[in-house]
Amino acid sequence: MKHNDSSQIRDLLERLSRLHASEDWSGDINPSQRAALAYLARANRFSRAPSQVAQYLGATRGTVSQTLKALARKELIEEVRSQSDKRSISYDVTKAGFATLDFSTAIDAALADMNIGDRQQLTKSLGSLLTGLLQKRGDRSFGICSTCRHNIKSDTGTWCGLLELSLTPVDTKQICHEHNGG
Amino acid sequence: MKHNDSSQIRDLLERLSRLHASEDWSGDINPSQRAALAYLARANRFSRAPSQVAQYLGATRGTVSQTLKALARKELIEEVRSQSDKRSISYDVTKAGFATLDFSTAIDAALADMNIGDRQQLTKSLGSLLTGLLQKRGDRSFGICSTCRHNIKSDTGTWCGLLELSLTPVDTKQICHEHNGG
DNA sequence: CAGATATAGTAGCGAGTCGCTATTATTGCA
DNA sequence: TGCAATAATAGCGACTCGCTACTATATCTG
Structure with missing residues (x-):
């Protein structure tokens, strides 16, 4: 084998x-x-x-x-x-x-x-492999701020519920070490 | 972008x-x-x-x-x-x-x-990405001997048409630097 | 509030990677 | 027979990498 x-x-x-x-x-x-x-x-x-x-x-x-x-x-x-x-x-x-x-x-x-479909498929597979690997290792996900469970959008702007401070549009598009996909 | x-x-x-x-x-x-x-x-x-x-x-x-x-x-x-x-x-x-x-x-x-299907899909995608990369770089493929165009099977055994010598069953299952997929 | 403990960053060590430029043996061609 | 190609290596300088201290804060807890 x-x-x-x-x-x-x-x-x-x-x-x-x-x-x-x-x-x-x-x-x-x-x-x-x-x-x-x-x-x-x-x-x-x-x-x-x-x-x-x-x-x-x-x-x-x-x-x-x-x-x-x-x-x-x-x-x-x-x-x-x-x-x-x-x-x-x-x-x-x-x-x-x-x-x-x-x-x-x-x-x-x-x-x-490569054609677009194959590329998207590959992105997805590698992504899920990475997620699995991070889980096995007990590592943080380092995802994009806007996809985090602590990210709160309101009329007055965006807020991080964990760090308790307001986020700029730039912040929310970047990687955050506190990211939690939920 | x-x-x-x-x-x-x-x-x-x-x-x-x-x-x-x-x-x-x-x-x-x-x-x-x-x-x-x-x-x-x-x-x-x-x-x-x-x-x-x-x-x-x-x-x-x-x-x-x-x-x-x-x-x-x-x-x-x-x-x-x-x-x-x-x-x-x-x-x-x-x-x-x-x-x-x-x-x-x-x-x-x-x-x-991962489920078997996803794994096979991933193997295939990564394989074709590697093939493309090797081609861009002009590198050899380093494939398995038995899949090579120089590999000639006959009643008396297997023969490498490039190196001009006979191959053992072990040889043919291994990686060869002269491999040419055609 | 005073320790105890945890955290952030770093220095220094030893082994080794890595691209690079020689250098030494061959080997094969003309 | 000479000379260009090839195989492997030595040695250099910058650096990675895991590791073990070690320093300077921060935070927690009695």
Whole structure:
């Protein structure tokens, strides 16, 4: 019973991401740095601290701390210290950082060649696999703010019932570490 | 047009493989070493040289050379020097090497929870994405020997029309670097 | 309110990845 | 026979990665 669907899927994922990673060195950064940068670019202002990046990427805080320092040295992100909690740091992506993310690899070209239906089907399958994986690991979902059970829309705007503060339209379209799909 | 299906699929692949990699350190080896070891365990006797591992993984020969030396130090694989071409080396996976590959992670558990149809669908989609990617990159397919256009079955056995030698039943079930699907 | 405990971030270690540029053996071609 | 291609490797510099401290806050609880 050596090569069933499960191990084949694992192998395919492994191989795809290795081939992708080998093309992912453009713009003076390595694949790990790019992954962290890409997360920061999509995360809302409550979710851009080292611990949260670490959780999202499944790495340790120590490793991520180093990676973020490297990105800051390259001026692709910048430190923002918090007033309220003097221990915590948040990182904002700079203009140069966003620019670095704007490129495409052979995998994008291959995806462009797939028909729309297959692509949507694949998005759905990978999404549900990820959800299952996160559940098994007991990890947070890191979903989009507007789809969260704590997100309350009213006439006067949008409110986060967990953090107890009002949300901007930008916030609600981004990834939140407190996201709970319910 | 920032977050369409394509970039979402790329993100999902990235995140799944990072989360998987973080669990992939069991048995005293790291994810890269495991990937090389897993390839060697599935490749036929004509396809176990450093150059071929490098092509399969999309890494450079230098990197792979180091990785294989590390695996050899740990006695999970062993060097086999070729008589015919004194430059080339091949690696065989040892018993301990095969044993190291025999474990499962949260992603296997998540896959086990999917229904069979979805799993087969996912296998198919990922397979065709990989095929497209390899084509874009101009890489070899590394398919199973028996599905190759050079594979010739006759009463007396199986023959490789490219390498011009006879194939054992084991050979034909393994990955070949000369594979050509036609 | 004063500990005790938890949390956020980091330094430093050791092993190893990774792209890169040589360098050393062959091998095969012209 | 010479010379370009090929196989493998060495060594470099930047970095990842899990790990174990360690510091500076925050929060909880008696």
